[in-house]
Amino acid sequence: MLRRPQFEFWYEFSSTYSYLAAMRIEPLAEEAGVEIVWRPFLLGPVFKAQGWETSPFSVYPAKGRYMWRDMEREAVRFGLPFYRPNPFPQNGLLAARIALLGLDRGWTPVFTKAVYTAEFGEGRDISDTEVLSGILASLGRDPEEIITEAQSETNKTRLRRLNDEAQSRGIFGAPTFFAEDGEMFWGNDRLEQALDWAVTQAKRSEVPL
């Protein structure tokens, strides 16, 4: 039996195209036979390093106007609901801290999809602790306990380290995917190609366990 190759999925909760990728990735990864490594991170520090105080879609209005139209079309194409968040971008800091906490406990994928659905499928404010508490409760988790732990120094530091890693690995936007050989792909548009790459690369370096 062969080990399933790992496939890193770096996403930011306020990112429109990360929403599309998050809602699509699981069946595609399953079909490709790769294991998704969920990597919630923050685009804020990444954008700041590029001189932007907010989303480039807000910094560059023509690009922003196009993105909203493109998202409408893409959501239809993938059969997903789409609300334009107000305000945009949403503050995804607490959601990212919570998602990070779920990694060792197995509920990050389901939490991530629930947050994206609340944000882009229902137009809810994901910076609102109540909204996140409701999601955690609906997943059968203790919201108060988890949110306290998410805000602990240990967990905050863990997210900062993940963000440092994002920047040192050349991430400049989201979603971003990495195959095991380090090959990087940016954007929901590249998800299928990234998975193809991950599978091909894994076959080349195949070592039976």
Added chain:
Amino acid sequence: MLRRPQFEFWYEFSSTYSYLAAMRIEPLAEEAGVEIVWRPFLLGPVFKAQGWETSPFSVYPAKGRYMWRDMEREAVRFGLPFYRPNPFPQNGLLAARIALLGLDRGWTPVFTKAVYTAEFGEGRDISDTEVLSGILASLGRDPEEIITEAQSETNKTRLRRLNDEAQSRGIFGAPTFFAEDGEMFWGNDRLEQALDWAVTQAKRSEVPL
């Protein structure tokens, strides 16, 4: 018999992803049954309006590094050669003026593809008048006559007007495609979807001539 719907293709000679679109568009448009309207324009003024003095791939190094890698992969995927131009971005002003001149004479498509092949397929400098003269001569045209006319005030003004139109229609990058109903698509990644849209939209508004 039905009129073939028009499909606008706005491209800039220095643009890497415009190269991919230009080399791919004709068979796809033929298959879709649409007529390509070639629109050579300049990204320089568009980028200046967004506060950039050069290509965003030069302004943002992490994004630029990724783009070169992505272009290598995309060129392989489409079976196209790919050289990284030096310097980048190339100055495509004269090439755009010449391409514009060819619109009424029917040789813009073949000239456009020849310029892109020189630039990205052979690593030649397309700001060099000799290179462009060679291309025109190879197409059986009189280089001196055409280049003089391309530099005329009338033709320069025509290109400036096209650029004003680009900005007023919300173009912020290249390649950009428009269906007849004004629907805009940005990027080589959206070429197939844009053509689908153009065909579907044309069927909806079908009026036999």
